[in-house]
Every structure is written in C-alpha cells, then in structure tokens.
Amino acid sequence: MSLNDTPRATRLHIGLYGRRNSGKSSLLNALTGQSVATVSEVAGTTTDPVYKAMELHGIGPVVFIDTAGFDDEGTLGELRVGKTQDAAKATDMAMVLFHDADMTEELAWVAKFRRHETPVIPVVSQADTLPDGGKALAATVAEKIGTQPVIVSAVEGKGIEQLRAEIVRKLPEGYASGSITGDxxxxxxxxxxxxxxxxxxxxxxxxxxxxxxxxxxxxxxxxxxxxxxxxxxxxxxxxxxxxxxxxxxxxxxxxxxxxxxxxxxxxxxxxLFAGYKGDIDYFAASARKLATLPRDAHILIAEACTHKPLKEDIGRVKIPRLLRKKLGDQLHIDVTAGRDFPTDLTGVDMVIHCGGCMFNRKYVLSRVAECRAQGVPMTNYGMTIAFLLGILDDVVLPH
Ligand SMILES: Nc1nc2c(ncn2[C@@H]2O[C@H](COP(=O)(O)OP(=O)(O)O)[C@@H](O)[C@H]2O)c(=O)[nH]1
Ligand SMILES: [Mg+2]
CATH class of the missing domain: 3.40.50.11420 (Rossmann fold)
Known part of the structure; x- marks a missing residue:
C-alpha cells in the first residue's frame, strides 16, 4: 500500500513534546532513519507543529508530530505554544522529553496526557551529554511519574530500539495495518x-x-x-x-x-499476513539471513496455535525438514506454542513465526520488537518457505 493510501486520520499519531533544544527533532530523525525534521542549535527552530505521515519500521503507518517546544517565549512564542497544545489533542501517543533537573513543565505535560488517557513514553534525551549517561535523571523521573523513562542519545543512536519497543508496547489493542493486500x-x-x-x-x-x-x-x-x-x-x-x-x-x-x-x-x-500482522521488511531481511546461519544454529519456531500437531504439521514437520535440507542436520530447532514465548532470546540465532492469525498485530509486533531489541532476526513461515525454495525475490510483498 502506498503511504497515502492510509488516510492520515486513521494513522496512529505520535507526538514529541519537550522544551526547545531538548532534541525532539533529532530523536524523530533517529527513529525514522531519515531527516524528517529540521535540527538546529538555535532554540525555536521548529515553529509550527510538523505532521509527517510515514511508515515506521516495526510498527506501520503513523503520523509523527514534531512540536515547537513548550517553553517558547514572546508573542510569537505564545502562538507556538498554543499550537503545541492543539497538537496534543490529536496525539494518540506522546513522548515527553526530559533533559534538565527542572522538570516542572515536563511533569505537567505528563499529567495532562494521562488525564486524557493518552499513553505517555517518558524519554531522557541527549544522554551522551549528561554526566552519568542520564541514569540519575531517569531515576528522578521514574520516582516522580512512576514510569521508567527510555534513555536515548540521537547522536550516538542509543536507546532507539528500546523506544521502538516501548511504542509497540503502548499501541492500542486494535491497531492494525489497515489492509492485507495493500498495493x-x-x-x-x-x-x-x-x-x-x-x-x-x-x-x-x-x-x-x-x-x-x-x-x-x-x-x-x-x-x-x-x-x-x-x-x-x-x-x-x-x-x-x-x-x-x-x-x-x-x-x-x-x-x-x-x-x-x-x-x-x-x-x-x-x-500477506506477514505484513498485516507483522513487520514485512524485517521478516524479509531476516529470511535472507537464513543463508548465513552457522550449521549448528539455534532456530526457534513460534506457533500461535496450540492445536494438537498434525502428521504433516507445517511448523513441526515441514519447515524443519526444509531447513535441514538446505542448512544441514546439525541445526537445533525448538518449537514454542501459544503465548509461551521466551523473553530472553540469548542463544537463539533466528525466530521463525507462524502467520499469527490467532494474534492481533500489536502482539506479533511486540515479539518483533523483542527480537529487534536483542538483535535476533525474526521471520515467518511464508517468508521462510519462499526463501528456502529460492523464490523470495519473485514474491511480491504488500506495502
Ligand atoms: N550531543 C547530543 N546532541 C544532541 C542530541 N540530540 C540533539 N542534539 C543537539 O541539540 C540541538 C537541538 O536539537 P533539536 O533536535 O533541534 O531539538 P528540538 O528543538 O527539541 O527539536 C542540536 O544542536 C542537536 O544537534 C543528542 O542525543 N546528543
Ligand atoms: Mg525541533
């Protein structure tokens, strides 16, 4: 599906809130891997809120709202603050950036979002410039609002995957990618x-x-x-x-x-369901990594259904057989079923997930996020079969 096929109004709106120069625009660019927002040393560079519709890796179609900063001064400043307040009304999920010991305004914004039942992700930003990498500030924030903030550095690219995982964790239950067959x-x-x-x-x-x-x-x-x-x-x-x-x-x-x-x-x-229920691009890239796995790699096959395995079960028989045929007999293959998915993926070289028709998208994406955060490739049955049969490049992927 092309970006513009998902109406902006139905996309998840993620707003960035913080003072001028707290690193909102830089964080947005780090998250999206693009220069979406103008970054400047001059406080107040972002003027009106910028609404940017895009495909966020690991999540799907979203709109980011990059705001001016809520501490803007002067007449023009007041106007900007007003617009920031207005943007807050359209925000489905808010990131509030903390960077300073004085956090009065930040706390007020967190309280305001919570009053409106808008999920809030507290962030300690520009951690590389803070004395202990932001730990002390994070502890103070956690104490004041009861939620552990994500510590990030846009410059060093740190904490970005954790932030992505946090967005997934806070997605509304029914969040879907909108279309199965897309474009x-x-x-x-x-x-x-x-x-x-x-x-x-x-x-x-x-x-x-x-x-x-x-x-x-x-x-x-x-x-x-x-x-x-x-x-x-x-x-x-x-x-x-x-x-x-x-x-x-x-x-x-x-x-x-x-x-x-x-x-x-x-x-x-x-x-199709890899895209509808998961992260199609991560699945495709991960499937290609099957080619480079060591001969004694550990593969975890994750089934959503807990039905009694059939004789020619795809997850327990067909995929393992195809994998061994292609990659050899020394592979270690484990199967997990239902909600029984390990949080610690140490030692796992690859996760292969079923289509996930029994799970909602948020749930599958949370597994993708766990894999991404731990640097473990994750793909699904369809992608694996396509790769093992050598036709992944001939399959069209929905977007
Ligand atoms: N060292 C460091 N500098 C940063 C970081 N994020 C942003 N900056 C710098 O801080 C300044 C303000 O950043 P910007 O993203 O424009 O802040 P905004 O006003 O909140 O949008 C710019 O000079 C950035 O280069 C970071 O993580 N580490
Ligand atoms: Mg900005």
Missing part, C-alpha cells in the same frame, strides 16, 4: 486464490487468513477466482487473461510458481 491489487483486478484443501484444512470451512483476504478483495471490488492446486492449470486455461495477482497457500508455492503466467504477480497468504 498489490486494485478495483477491477482479477485475483486468483490457490487454496489446497488438504489434510490440514479444517472440515467444512476455510481458514481465517483465506476468509479475511477474500472479504477484503470483495470489498475492494476485485474479481476473485478460487481453486485448489490440482485445478490450477484448468483454471488458468479457462481465464481469458492472466490474473493480475495470484495468492497461494505457501505450501503450494513451488507448484504455482512453475505454472503461473509471466504477467501475474505471485504472493502467499502467509506473506
């Missing part, structure tokens, strides 16, 4: 769904990702055709033009790839 198809496009109804398919119904995808395609006014893998050839032969997009069950990937018309884009349900 991959539009109204009037012919979309073919390949859905093998094998031993693992539940009796008499489709699985949730298939149902949700189908519903979205109908809402989008796409023309939808469905078949099982064995009927793919006959289906393609009946169509007068190649489908704009083919969405297949990951397990039929190779078969579908071999038969697909050159003009059709191909993706899988689990790749």
């Amino acid at each position: 991959l198809c539009k109204s009037g496009d012919l979309v073919l769904l390949v859905m093998p109804q094998d031993i693992q398919a539940p009796q008499g119904r489709l699985i949730l990702p298939q149902v949700q995808t189908l519903r979205e395609l109908l809402d989008k006014k796409c023309l939808v055709m469905s078949c099982t893998t064995d009927c793919l050839e006959a289906t393609l032969a009946k169509l007068t033009e190649p489908p704009a997009l083919i969405i297949t069950d990951s397990q039929a990937f190779r078969t579908v790839y071999a038969q697909k018309p050159a003009a059709s884009k191909l993706t899988s349900f689990s790749v």
Whole structure:
C-alpha cells in the first residue's frame, strides 16, 4: 500500500513534546532513519507543529508530530505554544522529553496526557551529554511519574530500539495495518486464490487468513477466482487473461510458481499476513539471513496455535525438514506454542513465526520488537518457505 493510501486520520499519531533544544527533532530523525525534521542549535527552530505521515519500521503507518517546544517565549512564542497544545489533542501517543533537573513543565505535560488517557513514553534525551549517561535523571523521573523513562542519545543512536519497543508496547489493542493486500491489487483486478484443501484444512470451512483476504478483495471490488492446486492449470486455461495477482497457500508455492503466467504477480497468504500482522521488511531481511546461519544454529519456531500437531504439521514437520535440507542436520530447532514465548532470546540465532492469525498485530509486533531489541532476526513461515525454495525475490510483498 502506498503511504497515502492510509488516510492520515486513521494513522496512529505520535507526538514529541519537550522544551526547545531538548532534541525532539533529532530523536524523530533517529527513529525514522531519515531527516524528517529540521535540527538546529538555535532554540525555536521548529515553529509550527510538523505532521509527517510515514511508515515506521516495526510498527506501520503513523503520523509523527514534531512540536515547537513548550517553553517558547514572546508573542510569537505564545502562538507556538498554543499550537503545541492543539497538537496534543490529536496525539494518540506522546513522548515527553526530559533533559534538565527542572522538570516542572515536563511533569505537567505528563499529567495532562494521562488525564486524557493518552499513553505517555517518558524519554531522557541527549544522554551522551549528561554526566552519568542520564541514569540519575531517569531515576528522578521514574520516582516522580512512576514510569521508567527510555534513555536515548540521537547522536550516538542509543536507546532507539528500546523506544521502538516501548511504542509497540503502548499501541492500542486494535491497531492494525489497515489492509492485507495493500498495493498489490486494485478495483477491477482479477485475483486468483490457490487454496489446497488438504489434510490440514479444517472440515467444512476455510481458514481465517483465506476468509479475511477474500472479504477484503470483495470489498475492494476485485474479481476473485478460487481453486485448489490440482485445478490450477484448468483454471488458468479457462481465464481469458492472466490474473493480475495470484495468492497461494505457501505450501503450494513451488507448484504455482512453475505454472503461473509471466504477467501475474505471485504472493502467499502467509506473506500477506506477514505484513498485516507483522513487520514485512524485517521478516524479509531476516529470511535472507537464513543463508548465513552457522550449521549448528539455534532456530526457534513460534506457533500461535496450540492445536494438537498434525502428521504433516507445517511448523513441526515441514519447515524443519526444509531447513535441514538446505542448512544441514546439525541445526537445533525448538518449537514454542501459544503465548509461551521466551523473553530472553540469548542463544537463539533466528525466530521463525507462524502467520499469527490467532494474534492481533500489536502482539506479533511486540515479539518483533523483542527480537529487534536483542538483535535476533525474526521471520515467518511464508517468508521462510519462499526463501528456502529460492523464490523470495519473485514474491511480491504488500506495502
Ligand atoms: N550531543 C547530543 N546532541 C544532541 C542530541 N540530540 C540533539 N542534539 C543537539 O541539540 C540541538 C537541538 O536539537 P533539536 O533536535 O533541534 O531539538 P528540538 O528543538 O527539541 O527539536 C542540536 O544542536 C542537536 O544537534 C543528542 O542525543 N546528543
Ligand atoms: Mg525541533
């Protein structure tokens, strides 16, 4: 999905609040990895609040609000402070920056946000300039507001991943990326769904990702055709033009790839759900890292469902078999199920997650955030299969 397809109003608005020169604009740039906001030594450089819609890695579409600073002086200053107050009303989540022993105004802002039930992330900024790396100031803040602040340095790039994890932790429950198929198809496009109804398919119904995808395609006014893998050839032969997009069950990937018309884009349900329920770019980058894992690497496979494993279970049988075939017999593979996910990932070289249809996006993103913070790559089933079959570069990713 292109950035502008998510209406600004429905995006999560994250506001940065602090005095002039507390490092708000620098922090925003560090978080996004871009120069979104003007940084200056001259206090009061950011004048009106700047609303910037963007894709935040590990989170999704958001709007950042970079404010002028709440200690602005003079007539023009008052106007700016007024605008900062106004921006606060549109803020779904607030970062309040602390950098000074006098924190009267900062505390008042925290209290104000809390009164409005707006989640607040306290931040100790420019930590590299503070005598003990900001620890004493952080302790004082924690004592005053009952929440441990994240200590950051935009210049040294420290604390940025922790801040990202904190944003994920504070996301509203229902936070979703908005679209499953994103920019991959539009109204009037012919979309073919390949859905093998094998031993693992539940009796008499489709699985949730298939149902949700189908519903979205109908809402989008796409023309939808469905078949099982064995009927793919006959289906393609009946169509007068190649489908704009083919969405297949990951397990039929190779078969579908071999038969697909050159003009059709191909993706899988689990790749789509990697984006809908997780961080597609982190998953794709992590899947590529499978190639460089040591032969005796430790891989953690995380299943959302706690159903009794089936004979040809994808997480317990199929993926481990594919991994061993590609990477050798010395791999250590553990499987975890349900909410049973370790907080300490020491010794884990790679996490491979299921599609997460039983979890909400916030929950999957919190796992991604834990992995990112601990420097552990994390990908999902669809991405893993695509990589192991050597077709990751031929799969289209939704955005
Ligand atoms: N040493 C250091 N300087 C910083 C840091 N963050 C910002 N600065 C500097 O502090 C000044 C004000 O930063 P800016 O981001 O414009 O602050 P804002 O007014 O709150 O938006 C600039 O000179 C920045 O280069 C940091 O983490 N460490
Ligand atoms: Mg600024």
